[in-house]
Amino acid sequence: MLSLRSLLFSIFVFSFLVAICHGEICTVTPGPKGKDDAPAIVNAFRRCGQNGKVIFLNKTYHINSVMNTTALRNCEIDLQGTLLWSNDIDYWLKHSMSIGYQNQSTVWFLGGDNITFHGGGVGTFDGNGQAWYEFVKGVSNYPRRPMGLTIWRARNSVFKGLRFIKSQMWTMTIIHSKSILLEDIYVNSSSSTRRPARNTDGADTMFSDDITFRRWTVVNGDDGISVKANTTNTLIEDSVFYGLGFAIGSIGQYAGVFETIQNITFRNSVYKGRSQAAYIKTWTGKSKGYPPNGGGGGLGFIHNITVTNITIANGTAVFGINRCTHFTNGGEAGDCGTSQFQIHDVSISHIRGNISKDVIADLRCSAAAPCSRIGFDDVHVFNSATGNRSTRYKCDSVVDPKGTICARKKSQT
Numbered sequence: 001m002l003s004l005r006s007l008l009f010s011i012f013v014f015s016f017l018v019a020i021c022h023g024e025i026c027t028v029t030p031g032p033k034g035k036d037d038a039p040a041i042v043n044a045f046r047r048c049g050q051n052g053k054v055i056f057l058n059k060t061y062h063i064n065s066v067m068n069t070t071a072l073r074n075c076e077i078d079l080q081g082t083l084l085w086s087n088d089i090d091y092w093l094k095h096s097m098s099i100g101y102q103n104q105s106t107v108w109f110l111g112g113d114n115i116t117f118h119g120g121g122v123g124t125f126d127g128n129g130q131a132w133y134e135f136v137k138g139v140s141n142y143p144r145r146p147m148g149l150t151i152w153r154a155r156n157s158v159f160k161g162l163r164f165i166k167s168q169m170w171t172m173t174i175i176h177s178k179s180i181l182l183e184d185i186y187v188n189s190s191s192s193t194r195r196p197a198r199n200t201d202g203a204d205t206m207f208s209d210d211i212t213f214r215r216w217t218v219v220n221g222d223d224g225i226s227v228k229a230n231t232t233n234t235l236i237e238d239s240v241f242y243g244l245g246f247a248i249g250s251i252g253q254y255a256g257v258f259e260t261i262q263n264i265t266f267r268n269s270v271y272k273g274r275s276q277a278a279y280i281k282t283w284t285g286k287s288k289g290y291p292p293n294g295g296g297g298g299l300g301f302i303h304n305i306t307v308t309n310i311t312i313a314n315g316t317a318v319f320g321i322n323r324c325t326h327f328t329n330g331g332e333a334g335d336c337g338t339s340q341f342q343i344h345d346v347s348i349s350h351i352r353g354n355i356s357k358d359v360i361a362d363l364r365c366s367a368a369a370p371c372s373r374i375g376f377d378d379v380h381v382f383n384s385a386t387g388n389r390s391t392r393y394k395c396d397s398v399v400d401p402k403g404t405i406c407a408r409k410k411s412q413t
């Protein structure tokens with residue numbers, strides 16, 4: 001005899017299987033004001049994350065707790081409204097989830113195969129970051145201050161037409177992922193007080209391959225996009241950056257650990273910030289302290305970087321290399337010549353616009369591992385203060401440069 005309970009259970013299991021086979025649509029409706037919508041969202045992904053669709057209406061959803069929605073498959077996500085994270089700093093410091101690198105943590109792990117996440121240009125992630133900007137008072141890496149979205153072990157997936165405002169920390173990280181397209185993305189993490197929106201990178205990548213960023217706008221107080229450890233075959237194009245520009249690194253934070261950044265192209269974009277349009281940064285060769293704020297002594301190489309067709313409006317320089325990232329808590333500068341991390345085959349070409357100096361690029365490489373094959377071609381920028389064309393390069397430990405960029409320095413020494 002079948003009890004009512006097991007009958008109901010069988011019906012439940014049956015409809016669950018039907019949902020998996022035919023693709024169920026889960027429309028998440030927000031609860032009453034003040035209620036945490038995260039459990040309902042996680043539940044929607046549990047029901048419709050495999051061959052299904054999750055829809056967020058044109059409403060505000062309150063996210064007051066961490067979400068882990070990984071291992072999705074053939075899942076479409078339609079965000080018509082706003083996901084608003086709470087500013088309960090105590091909660092997030094206690095519960096943000098470790099990403100397993102640099103002691104960084106996150107509020108949302110999202111991953112799987114063949115995910116299409118679209119926002120139609122209106123779907124918004126609001127990290128409520130002003131509370132964090134006030135709380136950390138300009139400290140770059142505050143332990144357990146979480147990043148927003150973490151795209152985790154994702155494959156063959158698309159993120160399109162999404163807006164990200166006031167990110168808690170880094171806006172998003174793409175990690176352990178492959179073949180991801182992120183296009184028509186707007187990020188604006190501007191502080192509305194004098195506390196800076198530091199460390200609000202537009203996106204960071206690690207241990208990922210074949211990532212495309214297309215048509216991004218990033219307004220923030222830090223790197224527009226930063227490619228980090230073991231990022232390969234990545235393209236950034238048709239974008240506008242207002243913050244620190246495009247960053248390669250920092251890298252080399254883990255003593256003795258081998259990491260690389262290879263085959264990266266940044267092209268057809270505009271830089272409107274107050275710094276250099278693109279730069280490479282590595283930790284020093286001396287390991288001091290622990291991540292996130294300490295480290296150094298890492299090994300590996302940055303190879304085959306292309307920066308081409310960039311327009312600069314009022315930056316400070318076109319490009320830079322800095323081998324001096326060091327333990328910030330202790331404020332211990334120096335050791336810049338000690339990094340053994342290799343940098344070679346970097347090409348900068350077809351650059352137009354205005355910078356605030358005569359120096360196009362400051363290439364401060366490491367004596368322990370000089371940079372090689374760094375080339376500049378068709379760089380036509382002006383010093384906005386004088387109106388004269390900028391022509392100089394500063395070179396330190398650059399060997400075998402392409403062209404004559406370091407000739408002046410050599411003849412002087």
Ligand SMILES: *[C@@H]1O[C@H](CO)[C@@H](O)[C@H](O)[C@H]1NC(C)=O
Pocket residue numbers: 058
């Ligand atoms: C979303 O809702 C807002 C009001 O909350 C409205 O102004 C806007 O037009 C709506 N958008 C769409 C696409 O319906």
Ligand SMILES: *[C@@H]1O[C@H](CO)[C@@H](O)[C@H](O)[C@H]1NC(C)=O
Pocket residue numbers: 068069070071097098109
């Ligand atoms: C997230 O969920 C996955 C299963 O999809 C699990 O393996 C992982 O441990 C969870 N992570 C956290 C931080 O709970």
Ligand SMILES: *[C@@H]1O[C@H](CO)[C@@H](O)[C@H](O)[C@H]1NC(C)=O
Pocket residue numbers: 073074075076114116
């Ligand atoms: C990816 O998922 C969509 C549904 O979101 C589905 O229509 C499509 O066939 C899937 N693609 C592959 C290659 O499985």
Ligand SMILES: *[C@@H]1O[C@H](CO)[C@@H](O)[C@H](O)[C@H]1NC(C)=O
Pocket residue numbers: 103143290291292
């Ligand atoms: C970061 O992780 C290391 C271990 O890798 C640990 O020793 C250190 O205390 C951690 N630092 C913080 C601030 O959590």
Ligand SMILES: *[C@@H]1O[C@H](CO)[C@@H](O)[C@H](O)[C@H]1NC(C)=O
Pocket residue numbers: 188190192219
């Ligand atoms: C960024 O957001 C601020 C409001 O927080 C707004 O004043 C500013 O215009 C936005 N910038 C851009 C370029 O969209």
Ligand SMILES: *[C@@H]1O[C@H](CO)[C@@H](O)[C@H](O)[C@H]1NC(C)=O
Pocket residue numbers: 230257258259260
């Ligand atoms: C990074 O990739 C290289 C191969 O290019 C590999 O040898 C190394 O172990 C990877 N590093 C980490 C930390 O996984």
Ligand SMILES: *[C@@H]1O[C@H](CO)[C@@H](O)[C@H](O)[C@H]1NC(C)=O
Pocket residue numbers: 232233262263
């Ligand atoms: C870099 O690109 C070249 C040419 O497409 C390719 O042969 C090589 O495998 C790529 N390197 C990595 C690490 O993927």
Ligand SMILES: *[C@@H]1O[C@H](CO)[C@@H](O)[C@H](O)[C@H]1NC(C)=O
Pocket residue numbers: 233234262263264265304306
């Ligand atoms: C360098 O990387 C680009 C992609 O960014 C790729 O098209 C090119 O083939 C690579 N060159 C070499 C020599 O690997």
Ligand SMILES: *[C@@H]1O[C@H](CO)[C@@H](O)[C@H](O)[C@H]1NC(C)=O
Pocket residue numbers: 238267268269270309311
């Ligand atoms: C250079 O980039 C601009 C966008 O900044 C684009 O409009 C233009 O088509 C690009 N030129 C080439 C030759 O790709």
Ligand SMILES: *[C@@H]1O[C@H](CO)[C@@H](O)[C@H](O)[C@H]1NC(C)=O
Pocket residue numbers: 311312313314352353354382384
């Ligand atoms: C650079 O400055 C010149 C002269 O002021 C101006 O005409 C030009 O538009 C500026 N270029 C950019 C990209 O801002």
Ligand SMILES: *[C@@H]1O[C@H](CO)[C@@H](O)[C@H](O)[C@H]1NC(C)=O
Pocket residue numbers: 272313314384
């Ligand atoms: C660039 O600087 C000049 C002179 O300081 C200023 O007139 C112009 O508005 C600035 N352009 C941008 C795009 O900020």
Ligand SMILES: *[C@@H]1O[C@H](CO)[C@@H](O)[C@H](O)[C@H]1NC(C)=O
Pocket residue numbers: 386388
């Ligand atoms: C700008 O260039 C002109 C012509 O070469 C030169 O006479 C002038 O001194 C330069 N101005 C500055 C501020 O360097």
